[in-house]
Amino acid sequence: MKTSLLKIKEFLTGLVDYLVVTSFVVFVCGVFVFFIFDIGVLNATTENRNLKSLPVLPRSFLQLQKYTKEYTAYFDDHVPYRNQITAFYNKSLMNIFKISGSDKVLLGEQGWLYFNGNDGKSFDEYLGKDILTKKQIELLETYLIDVNEMLRAQGRSFVVSIAPKKETIYPEYLPDGYSRGSKTKMDQVVSILKDKKILFTDLRPQLIAGKKEQQLYYKTDTHWNQHGGYIQYSSVMKDLGLLAQPAEYFKIHNLPEQVSGDLASKMLGRDDIRENWETLGFSSAVIVDPDPQADNGFSAENINAPYKKNVFVFGDSFSRVLTSLMAESFREVRFEWAYDVNYDLVKSSNPDFVVLEFAEGKVSALIDSIAKNTETVPSMVIGVRETNNVSWRFDEFVEDDDVLKINGWAHINKKSSEKSLISVVLSSDTTNYLIPTMPIRRTDVTTHFSSLNFDDSGFSINLKKKNLQKGIYSIAVYINKKGIIALQYTDKIVTVN
Structure with missing residues (x-):
């Protein structure tokens, strides 16, 4: 009786081993068959990136070294069911061990x-x-x-x-x-x-x-x-x-x-x-x-x-x-x-x-x-010429070792400030800088002159001097009004050490 039971046990054990090995072989072979014939590759629809494409066959030893790396990346991307296997692994970590499979995500209580x-x-x-x-x-x-x-x-x-x-x-x-x-x-x-x-x-x-x-x-x-x-x-x-x-x-x-x-x-x-x-x-x-x-x-x-x-x-x-x-x-x-x-x-x-x-x-x-x-460095401009047709005022002019801050208004004489782009020019013997300004609405300027619309004449800059080359700069106001260019130098200077 014991002999019969042992034989049955050996038979069942062998059968289980056979089924496990056979299943594994079938799975591995199936993966490569699917890979070779490009069947069932689901990665492209589940990853938010472009997968590696099949590299061109090498024609030299140098290309062969590069080809090996590129083909490895291609193989890793296109192994069938890679995403499904990864998802199964990560889900097992979550359900069994209560940990996240990604450093980017922390697993909290109750599914949070x-x-x-x-x-x-x-x-x-x-x-x-x-x-x-x-x-x-x-x-x-x-x-x-x-x-x-x-x-x-x-x-x-x-x-x-x-x-x-x-x-x-x-x-x-x-x-x-x-x-x-x-x-x-x-x-x-x-x-x-x-x-x-x-x-x-x-x-x-x-x-x-x-x-x-x-x-x-x-x-x-x-x-x-x-x-x-x-x-x-x-x-x-x-x-x-x-x-x-x-x-x-x-x-x-x-x-x-x-x-x-x-x-x-x-x-x-x-x-x-x-x-x-x-x-x-x-x-x-x-x-x-x-x-x-x-x-x-x-x-x-x-x-x-x-x-x-x-x-x-x-x-x-x-x-x-x-x-x-x-x-x-x-x-x-x-x-x-x-x-x-x-x-x-x-x-x-x-x-x-x-x-x-x-x-x-x-x-x-x-x-x-x-x-x-x-930190943006002001753009350099060459050949700036004064037109002497700008009215301007600096309501605030603050300079220290690190920063130049200006608030004021400017407009081209006998023209409104509508659609005007105002910049500040810093000019030395060797270098000119054109510095864009932040626009500020100035209805008070329109009210003061009571002639044209100067609501868009206000401007402000807050410039770090470390972005400038060393030197003594004269300050000018530069206006571009729909292609009409005007430049007016002021009585202000700035020193960069």
Whole structure:
């Protein structure tokens, strides 16, 4: 009896081993058959990048070395079901070991996912390990003050709105060991905005209170949902002194099918974790996409809007909800994906309101963009000749070892300032610089002269002298009015040591 049982056991063990080995061989052979005949390759539809193409056969030993690397990359990209296998592996890590298969995503409790940055260090900001330096604070403070003053001088309202990170509003689902630091970058920015009395509302208290009523951020995505975006919209409208449309107006509801957010895709490599996704049930605005005046944006028009005003939003991906909601309140809404205000777009579109929106995690990107723009070296111009037909005045002229700051107005004699581009020229014995200025609306100049329209005659510059060659420079005003060029030297000089 025992002998029979042993034989049966040996037979079953051998059968299992045979089936396992056979299945493995069939799978491996199938992979290569699919690869050779290009069957079932699903990678191209699930990755947001161009896959490597088959390299050309080498014709020399040097080409052979390059070919080996290129073919390896091609093979890695086109192995059938690579994405599916990767997704299965990452999903096993999530379900069995409760860890994320990607450094970019932090797996929280109850299915909540958090973005950890492309470098896997985003949470250093939340933990208070990565805060703004004194120099960064000064740069941001100067920029926000200058933008606010310039837009107010032009008769426009300027509002700043910051979208908090998900972990700032939903810290209760974070894994153990992730506690908010005593000071974060957002705390520092909020302090600047409040001290300088720039139109701004800290959304954190409203969002924390609002989450008790309903979910405001997606579990599987970086962003908030329509209800979270509505809190931002109503806050911006309040800052502008206007009434927001009631939440019921938009008929927010879930899409028929569930959707997988960007964090789920980053963690698993495919859209395997889905959740309810909100959308608007009513919209009377007409979207114009893309906006011909914006490089990376769109505009919306609404003839039925309660406010016959125009608004320009400079922002990031969090602005998508804001702009769609604001389109129900304003005659025209323009959006440009940017981390700072584009003065040329403001001047050309002439909005009544300007909104600068950025995510809490993009504070450093905003400062980097500001630093890049302020570090721009002025362009050199050759053969500048004085025309002696410009009226001008410097209301403010401040020079120290590092910075030259000028605020004033200028216009071509006997011509209005409409469609005039004003620059400042610095001229030495060896070098001339042409420096673009920020436009400032000056209705007071029009009133003073009571002849032509000089509303666009105002200007301002804030120039770092380290970008200039050493020397003593005379200062001139340069105006280009639809091809009419005028240049007038002033009695001011600037010294660069």
